[in-house]
Amino acid sequence: MKTISNIKRGLLCFIVLLIPISILAQEQSENLELYQSIIPTSKQSLLKDIDVIFNTRFGFNSEFKNGDYSKSVFSVSQFRLEIKGKIHEKVGFRFRDRYTRTPKIGSQDNINRTTDIAALFIDFAPRTKFSMGKLLADLGGYEFDMNAIYILEYNDILDNSDHNLTGVGISHKLKDGKNTLKFQILDSRTNILKEQYDNNIPDGTVESKTALAFVSNWQGSFFGGKFETSYSYGFFNEAKNTSMNYIALGNKFKSNKLLLYYDFKYSAEDLDRRGIVQKLVKGEDASKDVVYVENWLRAEYRVKPKVNIVLTLMTHNSYWNGNPDVNACNKLFTSYGLIPTVEYYPFKDLNLKFYLGYIARRYDYSSYAEKTYGLKDANTGRLSFGIIAPILVL
Known part of the structure; x- marks a missing residue:
């Protein structure tokens, strides 16, 4: 009897304790309903298909000009916020914005020039993809295809290019799985003609009603992936009866420890789209019929699992074929x-690395350019130490 009495007493205590606990649980449940997550529970599963990346390069730079020390500063050379993922089984998106560029809304494409990519990607078939929005033009070459945080300095063509353009594109991977063909139709520029060329265009130039660019690209893979290509041709309609033709031939070779890239680039421009020649011939009429030819070579060798050695070599040649001076030398300089x-x-x-690099550039001007425009050979240098990382935060 004493045991039964103890059991009854224990049950009574348990019930008394359970009542306030159940009331507290009910209050907590009501509070949870009142303070719901900012992201609805039904949408939280989408986050597994979303990547948020901070593409970053930060360093300490010491600069030199013609052998003389200029200055040393800390600098955020690259910071690009990238968000990409899927919103549907066959629909994806990609957004990347650059925080190290002066913002300006394009008068033609109506989007900020700091935005590299703002696009949707739709899988029409397992091997065919459609894209639309602000895109990276498929201009070919590995200097262009590589993540910008890994390029300590671009060669002259890409350094003076506007290759984030609005339009549509389609890519198709062939059945062999080794070759991909791409085609894009884009705005040929981000601004109307006069703004694109800073109001410096030849008299009589008429703005085109269809200022479009047509870009084709072939990416191939051979010998078990040891040799790859990224070749492209682009035709840019700049104005009436005025265009730009661009060719890039990118080649990549890889072995166990060695990565070797070689790009050849050729740009023939009825108007000086890059503005390189125009900057040299100040005071002259807008430069017409210019040609730029480049070579870019990059070698990477993994000495140890944690140590990588990189060497980049590049050359650039600028020609002004449309110079009105009949006695002119077409070639203005080589860098x-x-x-x-x-x-x-x-x-x-x-994927975070410390780097130490020296960026050496030399500019050799032709005797004609030196005599006519007062240009002098020059060299620059920059010693840079810092970190490079595409930081995946989500």
């Missing part, structure tokens, strides 16, 4: 680039 770099990866499971 050279040399960028030796050492990279150190401290973490096995994180």
Whole structure:
């Protein structure tokens, strides 16, 4: 009897304790309903298909000009916020914005020039994809295809290019799985003609009603992936009876420890779209019929799992075929680039590296350019130390 009495007493205590606990649980449940998550529960599963990336390069730079030391500063050379993912089984998106560029709304494409990509991608078939929005023009070459945070300095063509353009594109991977063909129709520029060329265009130039660019690209893979290509041709309609033709031939070779890239680029411009020649011939009429020819070579060798050595070599040649001076030399200058770099990866499971590199450039002007425009040969240097990382935060 004493045991039964103890059991009854224990049950009574348990019930008394359970009542306030149940009331508290009910209050907490009501509070949870009142303070719901900003992201609805039904949408939280979408986050598994979303990537948020901080494409970052930060460093300490010491600059030199013609052998003389100029200055040393800390600088955020690259910071591009990228968000990409899927919103449907066959629909994806990609957005990337650059925080190291002066913002300006394009008068033609009506989007900020800091926005690299703002596009939707639709899978029409397993091997065919359609894209629309502000896109990266498929201009070919590995200097262009590589993530910008890895390029300590671009060669002259890409350094003076506007290759984030609005339009549509389609890509198709062939059945062999080794070749991909791409085609895009884009706005040929981001601004109306006069703004694009800073109101410096030849008299009589008429703005085109269809200022479009047509870009084709072939990406191939051979010998078990040891040799790859990224070749492209682009036709840009700039104004009435005025255009630009651009060719890029990118080649990539890889072995166990070696990565080797070589790009050849050729740009023939009825109007000086890059503005390189125009900057040299100040005070002259807008430069017409210019040609730019470039070579770009990059070698990477992994000495140890955590140590990578990189060497970049590049040349650029500028020609002004439309110079009204009949005695002119068409070739104005040649520039050279040399960028030796050492990279150190401290973490096995994180794509973050410290780098130390020296960016050396030399500009050799023709005797005609020196005599006519007062140009002098020059060289620049920049010693840079810092970190490079595409930081995946989500």
